[in-house]
Amino acid sequence: xxxxxxxxxxxxxxxxxxxLVGAIGARNMTPGWIRRAKxxxxxxxxxxxxxxxxxxxxxxxxxxxAGRLIGTDLAxxxxxxxxxxxxxxxxxxxxxxxxxxxxxxxxEKARSHRHAPHALRVILDSRGxxxxxxxxxxxxxTGDIVLTPGWHWHGHGHDGxxxxxxxxxxxxxxxxxxxxxxxEEHPQGWEPVETAVDVSPMRFPWxxxxxxxxxxxxxxxxxxxxxxxxxAPTMPTITIKVHKWPSGWRNRPxxxxxxTVYVVMQGSGTSRIGGATFDWSFGDTIAAPAxxxxxxxxxxxxxxxxxxxxxxxxxxxxxxxEALG
Ligand SMILES: [Fe+2]
Numbered sequence: 180x181x182x183x184x185x186x187x188x189x190x191x192x193x194x195x196x197x198x199l200v201g202a203i204g205a206r207n208m209t210p211g212w213i214r215r216a217k218x219x220x221x222x223x224x225x226x227x228x229x230x231x232x233x234x235x236x237x238x239x240x241x242x243x244x245a246g247r248l249i250g251t252d253l254a255x256x257x258x259x260x261x262x263x264x265x266x267x268x269x270x271x272x273x274x275x276x277x278x279x280x281x282x283x284x285x286x287e288k289a290r291s292h293r294h295a296p297h298a299l300r301v302i303l304d305s306r307g308x309x310x311x312x313x314x315x316x317x318x319x320x321t322g323d324i325v326l327t328p329g330w331h332w333h334g335h336g337h338d339g340x341x342x343x344x345x346x347x348x349x350x351x352x353x354x355x356x357x358x359x360x361x362x363e364e365h366p367q368g369w370e371p372v373e374t375a376v377d378v379s380p381m382r383f384p385w386x387x388x389x390x391x392x393x394x395x396x397x398x399x400x401x402x403x404x405x406x407x408x409x410x411a412p413t414m415p416t417i418t419i420k421v422h423k424w425p426s427g428w429r430n431r432p433x434x435x436x437x438x439t440v441y442v443v444m445q446g447s448g449t450s451r452i453g454g455a456t457f458d459w460s461f462g463d464t465i466a467a468p469a470x471x472x473x474x475x476x477x478x479x480x481x482x483x484x485x486x487x488x489x490x491x492x493x494x495x496x497x498x499x500x501e502a503l504g
Contacts (some may be wrong), residue, residue: 185199186407189434190202190348190410191279192361195340196214196254198337204381206207206285206287208346208415211352215483216236220418222294222328222468223484225470226468226469226471227265227440228263228273228468229263229264229265229401229453229455230272230453230457230463230465230466230467230468230471231261231263231264231272231466232455232457232459232463232465233280233465234251234460234463235303235461235463235464236346236462237445238259238280238401238462239282239303239444239462240256241259242280242340242342245259246282246284246342249344250284250287251287251288251289251290251308254369255502256279256281256426257281257282257338258280258282258290258347258352259280261277261278261279261280261464261466262478263466264290271351272352273352273438273468273469274349274352274353274356274438274465275352275353275356275391275416276347276438276440276486276487276488277348277350278346278347278348278450279346279347280345280346280438280464281300281309281344281345281346282342282343282344283308283335283336283337283347284295284337284342284344284415284478285335285338285339285340285341286337287335287336288335289304289335289336290334290335290364290365291311291333291334291364291365291367291368291369291370292332292334292362292363293330293331293332293333293365294329294330294361294362294363294410295330295354295360295361295370295383296349296350296351296353296354296360296418297326297327297329297339297349297350297411297413297414297416298326298328298329298333298347298348298349299325299326299327299348299349299414299419299486300327300342300345300348301346301348301442301444301484302319302321302322302325303321304341304342304343304344304345304462304485305319305320305321305323305337305343305344305345306320306339306340306341306398307337307343308337308338308343308430308453308500309336309337309498310325310327310335310374310381311333311335311369311370312325312327312332312333312381313331313332313333313370314370314373315374316375316376317375317377317381318377318382319343320335320384320385321385322355322384322385322386322389322444323382323383323384324326324382324383324388324397324409324411324419324421324484325382325383326380326381326414327381328413329413332365333370333475334365334369334370336406337443343438346418346462346464346484348442348486350417353430353488353491361469364429375480380410386458388407388409388421389482391407391421392421392423392482393423395407395423399435401424401431402412402425402430402432402433402473403420403430403443404423405422405423405424406423406444407421407423412448416488416490417487417488417489417492418437418486418487418488418489418491419485419486420486421444422481422482422484422485423482423483424448424477424480424481425480426446426477426479426481427477428476429474429475429476430474430476431502432474432498432502433472433501433502433504434500434503435469435470435473435489435498435500436469436470437487437489438466438467438468438469438487439466439469439473439486439487439489440451440466440468440486440487441464441465441484441485442462442463442464442465442483442485443460443463443481443483444461444483444484445459445461445480445481445482446461446477446479446480446482447459447460447478448462448476448477448478448481449474449475449476449478449482450465450473450474450476451474451476452467452468452470452472452473453467453468453471453472454463472503
């Protein structure tokens with residue numbers, strides 16, 4: 180197969196379609212017109228992932244056991260990854276996102292590392308825990324949202340008196356898909372603290388979020404309710420929003436080409452995601468695969484965090500949304 184004029188003549192004069200398919204197959208090409216087990220194009224988005232719900236109360240109880248059973252000396256991070264329950268998957272929560280519940284005990288330090296994937300945290304129960312990101316130490320108090328953009332050194336510690344718990348969200352499955360994974364442990368184990376601050380672009384304190392939500396406006400279509408978007412320009416693959424849903428609020432149902440994970444920061448209610456019904460309360464996580472019908476109903480005043488690949492889909496010009504009712 181040297182591309183000689185004789186060989187090219189032979190290819191040009193192949194006598195049958197079967198011979199042609201065989202000849203290009205030998206060159207690692209497949210005809211675009213054959214039937215494939217998985218076609219190249221299809222009519223409508225259908226995520227391979229399924230709607231799912233994780234209860235914080237259960238994760239927290241299990242974390243309390245983990246606090247007894249494994250230390251940060253053995254577990255770089257003491258966390259429970261929320262795998263989407265589809266065959267063969269032990270990591271991803273949705274196509275582009277992975278989530279975990281994580282915990283740290285008083286006095287512990289989770290060693291510093293850095294990785295290509297972008298990460299964020301929603302602090303569920305903490306008084307006195309903190310993150311150090313690129314040498315900057317910031318508090319992690321209940322209700323805070325904390326950013327760790329890709330390739331930023333980060334470690335966690337705890338100066339308080341009670342076990343702390345939070346939700347982690349990362350774009351690891353997207354990194355797996357695109358393949359630019361890099362990971363490094365800090366050469367000193369724990370990155371030294373250079374400055375300690377309360378105000379940082381890496382931290383959205385609970386009080387600030389509540390103030391912003393009080394002024395937030397709802398979308399005209401009635402899909403999302405009063406919503407703020409938290410600025411995270413250094414981690415553009417993850418869209419971070421917080422919604423405020425008063426007791427009794429329900430949305431106008433929709434589906435959209437974006438994968439969304441919800442975390443209940445306050446309140447309780449019910450969501451129907453693609454026909455699956457989940458009753459949720461504080462700290463719970465709900466995974467909504469793209470293009471499934473989404474309906475929410477708040478049964479108490481609710482603050483709902485969401486992370487999604489909405490801006491990534493928009494940047495790609497893949498985003499679309501459809502009202503369903
Ligand atoms: Fe990390």
